[in-house]
Amino acid sequence: MAEVTLTNISKSFGDQIGLDDVSMTIPDGSFVVLLGPTGAGKTTTLRMVSGLDKPDSGRITIGGRDMASYTPAQRDVTMVFQQYSLYPHLTVRQNLEFPLKSPILRTPQDEIDRKVGEVAEVLQISHKLDNKATALSGGEMQRVSIGRALVRQPSVYLMDEPLSSLDAKLRSDLRIELKSIQANSGATFLYVTHDQIEAMTMATHVGVLDHGKLVQFGSPREVYESPVSIYAASRLGQPRINVLPADVFGGGPASATHIGLRPEQIVQGDGEDSIVNRVEHLGDQTRLHLSFKSHDLITVTDAYTNLKAGDVVKIRPDKALYFGADGARVA
Structure with a gap:
């Protein structure tokens, strides 16, 4: 070779x-x-x-x-x-x-x-x-x-x-x-x-x-x-990474304009209120389509969740990624 x-x-x-x-x-x-x-x-x-x-x-x-x-x-x-x-x-x-x-x-x-x-x-x-x-x-x-x-x-x-x-x-x-x-x-x-x-x-x-x-x-x-x-x-990840304004959860680097959250980086159970728009049952996991402060985002939850459209879920970010105005990563 x-x-x-x-x-x-x-x-x-x-x-x-x-x-x-x-x-x-x-x-x-x-x-x-x-x-x-x-x-x-x-x-x-x-x-x-x-x-x-x-x-x-x-x-x-x-x-x-x-x-x-x-x-x-x-x-x-x-x-x-x-x-x-x-x-x-x-x-x-x-x-x-x-x-x-x-x-x-x-x-x-x-x-x-x-x-x-x-x-x-x-x-x-x-x-x-x-x-x-x-x-x-x-x-x-x-x-x-x-x-x-x-x-x-x-x-x-x-x-x-x-x-x-x-x-x-x-x-x-x-x-x-x-x-x-x-x-x-x-x-x-x-x-x-x-x-x-x-x-x-x-x-x-x-x-x-x-x-x-x-x-x-x-x-x-x-x-x-x-x-x-x-x-x-x-380019990688399914569902795709959620990209929101950097200050939507508060905090973050001063130079950041966007926060990036993989579905698994959205912790449920505490934090701020979001509304469930749609629930997708995929067998091994369930995807939640949420509305958070007028922004749409997707996260994953337990395969056997009882959540349904209209429910309120508290969420917070975990190990979020931050990006600047040019799209480049901010440490």
């Missing part, structure tokens, strides 16, 4: 900035997830590493080697796109075999058969191996697309929202399988997603991008508990 480093990478597409002076180290054997809205620079980062696009400035190394003169085929990376890209005239088995039959790899047939069988079992498509790609559902096509990457065992796996087209159960199953594959193989993953659950459950590191800038890079727990800004705080 290999460490990947991006040093002062910038890329523009006409007047649109793709990446703006991004520096990041993807450690060998890590599972790095990039988060951010559409246009933040996530897919552009993948394309820079893969060699499909070249940076306007900066340097990319994989395994200590400068990639400036390397073609995509020479970089020993594999990429799974958001939209599955299969050979429609080939069977599932032939699609999975295709990268292994490359003249560069020269994989023996018995090794090809073994790898294809193992990956097909993990992705739950063993019974589809002899089907043409055109006979598959969208979710099955995406699993084959992921499988084509997994059979290769490259230095770096690049994945652009590979689970977005799958149903909830399969997405949950494959989250576990992909993380298991990465952990057991020591592979290096660079993974793009909008799904906060994928980031929290799979990532060793999270990179938060905003309009081409890397605003925070750290473990999921670090980004969740110690975000550098309101923007970074909003």
Whole structure:
């Protein structure tokens, strides 16, 4: 496997900035997830590493080697796109075999058969191996697309929202399988997603991008508990962080203009009155939608609560986060 480093990478597409002076180290054997809205620079980062696009400035190394003169085929990376890209005239088995039959790899047939069988079992498509790609559902096509990457065992796996087209159960199953594959193989993953659950459950590191800038890079727990800004705080956590005027509860740093409260940072039972607007029973927990001094906020409570709309609940903040007028964290 290999460490990947991006040093002062910038890329523009006409007047649109793709990446703006991004520096990041993807450690060998890590599972790095990039988060951010559409246009933040996530897919552009993948394309820079893969060699499909070249940076306007900066340097990319994989395994200590400068990639400036390397073609995509020479970089020993594999990429799974958001939209599955299969050979429609080939069977599932032939699609999975295709990268292994490359003249560069020269994989023996018995090794090809073994790898294809193992990956097909993990992705739950063993019974589809002899089907043409055109006979598959969208979710099955995406699993084959992921499988084509997994059979290769490259230095770096690049994945652009590979689970977005799958149903909830399969997405949950494959989250576990992909993380298991990465952990057991020591592979290096660079993974793009909008799904906060994928980031929290799979990532060793999270990179938060905003309009081409890397605003925070750290473990999921670090980004969740110690975000550098309101923007970074909003990338992780479900429900999203509550952001209110800093003085709504009184106190707080003088330079703060906003207080940020994760749902679990709102203590119930004492403090000031709030009104329950709505109760959402989710099985393992219950979400309360509250109105507090004309501000809406969401917190969580016991799964078996008897609270209902119209009830009054006393609340207070606990270990709150504070932010300044520019959105940056205030200590």
